[in-house]
Amino acid sequence: MQPASGPFAVSHALRWGVVVGLTGLAGGLSGLGLAALLHAIQHLAYGYGFASLFHGESFLDGVEAASPLRRVAVLGVCGLLAGVGWWAVYRWCRPLVSIARAVKGNDPRMPVVATTCHALLQIVTVALGSPLGREVAPREVAAMIAGKLCSWARLTSDESKVMVACGAGAGLAAVYNVPVAGALYVLEGLLVSFGWRALVPAVVTSVIAALVARLGLGDLPQYAVPHYAATxxxxxxxxxxxxxxxxxxxxxxxxxxxxxxxxxxxxxxxxxxxxxxxxxxxxxxxxxxxxxxxxxxxxxxxxxxxxxxxxxxxxxxxxxxxxxxxxxxxxxxxxxxxxxxxxxxxxxxxxxxxxxxxxxxxxxxxxxxxxxxxxxxxxxxxxxxxxxxxxxxxxxxxxxxxxxxxxxxxxxxxxxxxxxxxxxxxxxxx
CATH class of the missing domain: 1.10.3080.10 (Clc chloride channel)
Structure with missing residues (x-):
């Protein structure tokens, strides 16, 4: 197929640019929204103050202040929600599609209901005390939205795979305030390419996502660490x-x-x-x-x-x-x-x-x-x-x-x- 030229090329480039911008926005909003949900559930479950969901008492402080009986009860609820929730997803929802499979397969789209339920269950269980990580949830939601945007904009299969990967990177950048790492994750971990067709959207989407998330989460590092000497x-x-x-x-x-x-x-x-x-x-x-x-x-x-x-x-x-x-x-x-x-x-x-x-x-x-x-x-x-x-x-x-x-x-x-x-x-x- 010959590459598009003239007005068709301009129209395609415009649609691509819109998808890049909206994917970054989706990554930022998904990271911000899921982080807010996680903190709200943590404060409710362990009974510590709602005065500041993001920059007040830490989860560790709240857990240590809760009684041993409350910890057991909350983890009991966590087990019930996890077991019944994922059992229902596997039984009634469409088969889940991982981000890696969406990027490498023939169809980059991810099922909306199954992906959303899968992500929400991760956030809820981690908030209640699950030892697993929360970073997959915003990556999955943003990647799923990116796939839908690509379908709407009628982007090519290769462009869609790049944007799904960028959505995942944007979700990571937003939830942890790591725009550079979010872009590198796309290039090194998902696409295994540093070509400009991957580099440009990876950087743009991760930066947009991090900036959007900072509106609610602030511009603070995840960990407070002294400056150690490299002896x-x-x-x-x-x-x-x-x-x-x-x-x-x-x-x-x-x-x-x-x-x-x-x-x-x-x-x-x-x-x-x-x-x-x-x-x-x-x-x-x-x-x-x-x-x-x-x-x-x-x-x-x-x-x-x-x-x-x-x-x-x-x-x-x-x-x-x-x-x-x-x-x-x-x-x-x-x-x-x-x-x-x-x-x-x-x-x-x-x-x-x-x-x-x-x-x-x-x-x-x-x-x-x-x-x-x-x-x-x-x-x-x-x-x-x-x-x-x-x-x-x-x-x-x-x-x-x-x-x-x-x-x-x-x-x-x-x-x-x-x-x-x-x-x-x-x-x-x-």
Whole structure:
């Protein structure tokens, strides 16, 4: 087919530009709306003030102030909603289409009702205390809207796939106030292309989405972190710890992937979800910091206020309840859970290092470990580094130990992945 020319080309370019602008707006509004819903449910469930939904008392403060009985009761409600909700989605809605499948498949459109219900269930359950992440919900909603806009504007299949990916990036940019990471996620994680046809809409949609979301969420970083120094000791630790963190991230990805693949979709789902979240509620009577997507443990890890022993305990429990939740059939993202695990693991490794060479704050290890873990678990190293810098806003010099750890983490993770893949191929041939 010959490319359009004259008035037809102008008309097509105009429609494309409108879709780019509306996709950014949709990403910003979905991120803002879902964040408002999440905070409102958290305040209602755990009984802390509504005076400021976005910049007042933190979720961790609210959970710790709630009674142990209330924590168990809220998680019981969470299990009931999760089990019945996802059972109903799988039974009565059209089959879900993931963002990756929409971008890579022949039809980039995503079902409206199923996607919306799937996203709302994620937000509600995370607000009530699910250990999974909330970032998938705004990505799915914005990507779904982008697909509909492309269909309305009669864009080509390739253009539609780019815009669906841009919608997902815009949702991420909005909900976490990370416009650069949102654009990089589109280019590195979804489209695997830095050509201008992907770069321009990715940047524009993520910036628009972040600016729109800031109208309600404010222009604040996700985590309050001191400016740590990039010392020679920290750089040596980064080189040694990076591969270990990469191996741990690979194992985390493997077990969570297996849990998702084997999760129930039928009549067992409500029962297993109820059992899983009651179990988490009982754990929360002793460890209220466990509840939620992991932002609480990550924050106390980043600011260095968590004891080493508690960090080790929380790491084991966080991995456990993330696996049990996915295995029971709950849904959610793994960005903040992975970030939390990386921070806690780095604190444990950094504590051991500090016995030999004391002087480095534990929070400095945590920030580096979070970036290294995310880089390997999400398989998007550039996006992971940018996320951590937009999340925590450390000094520019701190980029050096972060990059050292990320390089070691990704190298170790990819080497193990390659060895495992080779063994699988050899076993098939044999």
């Amino acid at each position: 020679p000791s920290l750089m040596i630790w980064s080189a040694l710890a990076g591969p270990l963190i990469g191996l741990a991230a690979y194992q985390f990805t493997r077990i969570t992937g297996s849990a998702r693949a084997n999760a129930p979709r039928g009549n067992w789902l409500p029962f297993l979800c109820a059992l899983n979240f009651l179990f988490i509620g009982l754990l929360a009577t002793q460890f209220p910091i466990l509840l939620g997507n992991g932002k609480g443990p990550a924050q106390v890890g980043f600011d260095g206020s968590i004891p080493l022993r508690l960090a080790a305990i929380l790491l084991m429990l966080r991995v456990l309840i993330t696996w049990t939740s996915l295995r029971a059939g709950a849904e959610g993202g793994l960005l903040t859970p992975g970030l939390c695990n990386g921070a806690l693991l780095a604190i444990v490794l950094g504590g051991a290092w500090s016995m030999l060479l004391p002087g480095t704050p534990l929070g400095a290890f945590a920030v580096i470990g979070a970036a290294a873990f995310l880089a390997s678990s999400m398989r998007v190293p550039l996006t992971a580094v940018t996320l951590i810098f937009e999340f925590t806003q450390p000094s520019q010099a701190f980029l050096i130990p972060v990059l050292i750890a990320v390089a070691g983490s990704v190298a170790a993770s990819e080497c193990v992945s390659g060895v495992v893949a080779a063994r699988v191929r050899n076993s098939v041939v044999a």
